Amino acid sequence: MSRPIALLALVLILFAGCVSDPDVDGSAEEGPGLVERAAMIALEIEADPDATEEILQRHGLEAEAFEEMLLEISQDEELRKAYNARLGG
Numbered sequence: 001m002s003r004p005i006a007l008l009a010l011v012l013i014l015f016a017g018c019v020s021d022p023d024v025d026g027s028a029e030e031g032p033g034l035v036e037r038a039a040m041i042a043l044e045i046e047a048d049p050d051a052t053e054e055i056l057q058r059h060g061l062e063a064e065a066f067e068e069m070l071l072e073i074s075q076d077e078e079l080r081k082a083y084n085a086r087l088g089g
Helices: 001-017 031-047 049-058 061-075 075-084
Strands: none
Touching: 031 049, 031 061, 031 075, 049 061, 061 075
8 A cells, every 4th residue: 555655646746736726725734834744754655665554644644635735735836846846856
């Protein structure tokens, strides 16, 4: 399960940015805080993909919530750029 989540994270950020839904409100965090948290989690998952579930639990998230966080970032050009920069891309 951990590999698909890590791959999904990359796919959502790289390719889902063209979709926009102004009614999306998938996170209590916004802007830089959201990007920082998502990037930190993604980097932890990248470093240890086999521990994805444990990493998400440590951050108080389930896989679906993390996916929603990434989707929200992917739908905003500025957030997407900041996220990619944070990941070193």
